[in-house]
Amino acid sequence: RKEVEQDPGPFNVPEGATVAFNCTYSNSASQSFFWYRQDCRKEPKLLMSVYSSGNEDGRFTAQLNRASQYISLLIRDSKLSDSATYLCVVKALMNYGGATNKLIFGTGTLLAVQP
Amino acid sequence: DAGITQSPRYKITETGRQVTLMCHQTWSHSYMFWYRQDLGHGLRLIYYSAAADITDKGEVPDGYVVSRSKTENFPLTLESATRSQTSVYFCASSDPGLAGGYYNEQFFGPGTRLTVL
Numbered sequence: 001r002k003e004v005e006q007d008p009g010p011f012n013v014p015e016g017a018t019v020a021f022n023c024t025y026s027n028s029a030s031q032s033f034f035w036y037r038q039d040c041r042k043e044p045k046l047l048m049s050v051y052s053s054g055n056e057d058g059r060f061t062a063q064l065n066r067a068s069q070y071i072s073l074l075i076r077d078s079k080l081s082d083s084a085t086y087l088c089v090v091k092a093l094m095n096y097g098g099a100t101n102k103l104i105f106g107t108g109t110l111l112a113v114q115p
Numbered sequence: 116d117a118g119i120t121q122s123p124r125y126k127i128t129e130t131g132r133q134v135t136l137m138c139h140q141t142w143s144h145s146y147m148f149w150y151r152q153d154l155g156h157g158l159r160l161i162y163y164s165a166a167a168d169i170t171d172k173g174e175v176p177d178g179y180v181v182s183r184s185k186t187e188n189f190p191l192t193l194e195s196a197t198r199s200q201t202s203v204y205f206c207a208s209s210d211p212g213l214a215g216g217y218y219n220e221q222f223f224g225p226g227t228r229l230t231v232l
Binding site for chain 2: 042043044046056087101103104105106107108
């Protein structure tokens with residue numbers, strides 16, 4: 001089983017639609033979670049961190065469900081410029097459980113927003 | 116210019132040749148990373164470095180060598196390139212910061228597209 005799993009998509013949605021991505025992670029002790037965005041043929045960039053209580057940044061909402069070990073990203077009022085691959089990311093833990101600076105990336109979910 | 120840069124951006128080489136990919140960052144971040152990105156696998160960590168002269172293996176280190184004599188540079192060398200090393204290579208950097216490393220961001224370079232014939 002992969003440490004971080006995502007539906008690869010593609011998700012084809014019309015402008016203005018609401019779309020949700022889910023991601024599951026295998027290590028129940030994981031502490032830090034992120035969503036990165038990657039445009040075609042570009043480098044990944046941090047979209048938002050995911051906090052235990054959930055967090056919102058404009059049209060984007062991230063949620064964490066520790067019991068089910070999944071992370072979600074909700075995009076409201078989709079724009080053409082939202083078209084990209086969204087990467088679910090979990091921070092790796094050391095063997096003794098301490099935090100590291102290593103990230104584990106999902107394979108990404110492709111979003112295509114149609115006019 | 117400030118930021119993280121990679122060179123070359125594109126490279127075509129032949130099987131068996133040695134290739135070095137360069138990575139340079141101007142933020143004085145202590146951590147630097149090398150990833151490769153392949154279809155179906157996502158980003159996989161090759162090597163990382165916590166500081167100058169401190170490096171460690173990631174998920175897929177075989178066939179690669181790294182060094183870090185200066186904080187700002189982290190070159191990746193393919194000692195004898197193979198076709199399976201055809202990929203997009205990303206360098207990244209981060210700083211543990213005051214949060215103890217829990218929420219610190221990794222900043223990525225623009226990538227190097229390597230083709231091994």
